Structures are given as C-alpha cells and as structure tokens.
Amino acid sequence: MVFNIPKQTYNRAIISAKGDTIILEGDIDHNDPEVFIKPFFEKVLSQMHEVLIIDIRNLEFLNSAGIKCLLDFLKAKPTDTRVLIKSDKKKTWQQKSMAVIKSLDEENISLEDVDI
C-alpha cells in the first residue's frame, strides 16, 4: 500500500506519508491541531487497507489536543484494520502515552519502540 497524500506543514509540525507509513514530526502544540491533522487523517482513512504504520519517532512534543486527534482517528478507522505505532525508545513520554493508547484496543494496536 502506498499513500498518495501531500505533506502538510503547520508551524513546527509536519505530517507526511511515505509508502504505508504516516509520519508525525516536530511539535504538535497548537490550540486546535485538528485543523491540519483531521483533513490528513481523512485522506488516510479513504486510502488505508488492513495495516497502517504511524511513525512518531521524530515527534518532539504532542499536547493533549494532538492526542485527541490520534484517538479520533483510531475511533474512525474500520474496526478490522490494524495500526502499528513506531516510537523512539529514548522518549519516555512516547512509550507512556502510546502504551495507554494501545490498552484501548490491544488486538488492533501494536507498538514498536526503536532506538534511534
């Protein structure tokens, strides 16, 4: 599966697609990150198949409004699709937040922490 979605840059945040992977980078600390994340995720939903990878390794900051965007996406995705979230082993905040997100749907959400 190859996503065909243009890269979005919004202040210090970048969201892009490469192959079957969605990449979140920079700082997502906006008042309303839905403005740029939601339209992107809507395109992902229309193109995704069985498995999606979300790579947050280069995400330096994510506020709770940004986490809500991720939760909204996981709620909207078809129930039989699986999501693999790649995080940076050295960023404890990523491990902690993603572990709780995984616990919401153990069957369809998996985590991979990478030492980069």
Place this chain on the structure above:
Amino acid sequence: MFYLKLKFSHDWDDIVIIRNFIITILSRKITNYDEAYRVALVASELMENACRYSTIGGASIELEQGINETHIEFRIKNITKEENIKEFEKIFHIINTGSAGEAYKEMMLRVINRNDETISQLGLARIRYEGQSEISYEIESDLEPLLKGSERIDSQKQRILCVKSKMSIIPKKIGEAHGI
C-alpha cells in the same frame, strides 16, 4: 532553589515562548531529556487550560524549586466562570481515582465515547500520569490581581482557579553537563 512568576495573556503563542523559557532556565538543574520533557509537558498543559478557560483578565504561572532541589511546584491562576470550575472539579475527581495510568485511560475512553468535537480534557490526567505530578487546587474570590487595567466584571459569577502541580525531579550534580 529558585522562584519565578510570569503573567501572560490568552495568546496561545505565549505558551510556547514560556514553555521554552522555563526549559532553558531548568536546563541548569535538570539531568536529561525525559526530565525536561516532563516539566515542559506539565507547564504546557497547565497553561493551555488557563488559556482555554479564562474568561477575562490575564493568567499567571509560578514555578518554585524547594530548598532540597528535588521537587518543583507549578501554580497557575486564571479567572474563569463558576460553571468551568464545577467541570474542572468533576475531572479532578476522575483523574484522582485509581492509579494515574487507569485515570488517563478512563479520560481517553471518554474522548472516544464522546461525540462532541471540541476539547480533549486529557490535560490533567496527562499531568498526573506522564508528568508524575500531584495535582491540587484552590479557588480564590479576589479577582483584582489578574484583572487588566480598567476591567470590571460581575465577581459573583467568576472566580480565580489556582491549579498546583508538584513533581519530583532528579537534580543535576554540580559540574554535570546538561543533556537537553
């Protein structure tokens, strides 16, 4: 030990500036990225709440490190409506029930099960779980310290909400290079 107090408006861009300012100051006292991120997260979520729920006037953030340098405490104040304080108290009760992880999961489930498209209400749960902080609050009636210039409001319906967050940190030893 140190003490810092800043007043800010409801401009969202102020949050990033103040967050980075606090991290710069604490980089002399904090050992690594994770510690710095925890402090940044707590400061940011508290200021975001203050910006979102302020009705009038400014807001203030205080940061104090105790004499033993193993704890820091944030105090955030803003003026808000009584109905917002009641909502805050409801969330405060939820996020202080059970373990920090269970409370965070409960708040995430509420996001998933809610149909309104607006706010996350995850901030306090994150502060407790990811920030590993104890949260408490006070309500004050004298609005004067946060009012700007000639602002006047019906004080019967508005209060100052002061949210406190106390967290332990690993202080840096003298001569240790900062890893932020």
